[in-house]
Amino acid sequence: MESVKKSSGAEEVITVDVQTAKDLLNLGHRYLDVRTEEEFKNGHVENALNIAYMFNTPKGRVKNPKFIDQVLALCAKEDNILVGCQSGVRSVYATIDLINSEFKHVYNMGGGYIAWVGTGFAVTKEHRNVDL
Numbered sequence: 290m291e292s293v294k295k296s297s298g299a300e301e302v303i304t305v306d307v308q309t310a311k312d313l314l315n316l317g318h319r320y321l322d323v324r325t326e327e328e329f330k331n332g333h334v335e336n337a338l339n340i341a342y343m344f345n346t347p348k349g350r351v352k353n354p355k356f357i358d359q360v361l362a363l364c365a366k367e368d369n370i371l372v373g374c375q376s377g378v379r380s381v382y383a384t385i386d387l388i389n390s391e392f393k394h395v396y397n398m399g400g401g402y403i404a405w406v407g408t409g410f411a412v413t414k415e416h417r418n419v420d421l
Contacts, residue, residue, distance in 0.1 A: 301388065302381055302384050302385060302388065302397050303395075303396050303397065304377075304381070304396070304397040304398070304399040305371075305396050305397070305398060305399065306398075306399055306400070306404075307398060307399070307400055307404045307405050307408050307410065308408070310371055310373070310396075310398040310405070311410055313369070313371050313396065314334070314336075314371060316369075317369065318369040318370065318371045318396070319338060319364060319368055319369065319370050319371065320334045320336065320337040320338065320370075320371050320373060321337070321338050321340060321360065321364070321370050321371065321372045321373070321383075322334065322337040322338065322339045322340075322373055322374070322402075323340060323341060323342035323343075323356075323372060323373070323374045323379050323380055323383040324339070324341065324342075324374050324375050324379070324402065325341050325343070325344065325345055326339065326341060327345075328375060328402075330414075330415040331414065331415075332402070332406070332412045332413065332414045333402070333412060333413055333414075334373065334402070334405060334410075334412065334413070335411060335412070335413050337373075337413075338363055338364070340353070340356060340359045340360055340363070341353050341356075342356055342374070342379045342380075342382065342383040342386075343379055356383065356386065357386060357387070357390045360387065360392075364392075366390075366391055366392045366393055367393050367394070368392075368394065369394040369396075370387065370392065370394065370395045370396070371396050371397075371398055372384045372387065372395060372396065372397050372398065373397075373398040373401050373402060373405070374401045374402065375401045375402050375403060376400065376401040376402075376403050376404075377397070377398065377399050377400050377401040377404070378401075380397050380398060380401060381397050384396070384397040
């Protein structure tokens with residue numbers, strides 16, 4: 290694995306680049322996409338779990354108050370989890386919350402989905418039916 294950065298502070302967020310993220314996924318890590326459902330439907334990393342960290346509202350984005358509970362419904366605190374968003378900002382905050390909730394093996398994907406696509410890695414897109 291190439292690029293790994295640790296943030297300073299109590300949370301100890303470990304951020305990995307997209308190549309390292311891909312390597313971790315190939316080793317069996319789970320990908321947690323914290324973008325909105327709309328963003329997720331426009332394209333996502335294959336086999337990703339989607340739990341929005343923020344919701345779009347008429348007054349702007351608001352944090353999902355059930356985020357940790359929703360993650361706990363799908364992941365154990367001992368699971369190896371790679372967290373990603375659109376550009377790498379929301380995923381840092383989501384990773385901090387997961388670490389503070391005693392998740393043991395959580396990594397942030399730096400650059401997010403934009404960096405993933407920019408590297409040319411495969412994505413999955415929802416198919417929409419078009420009425421003619």
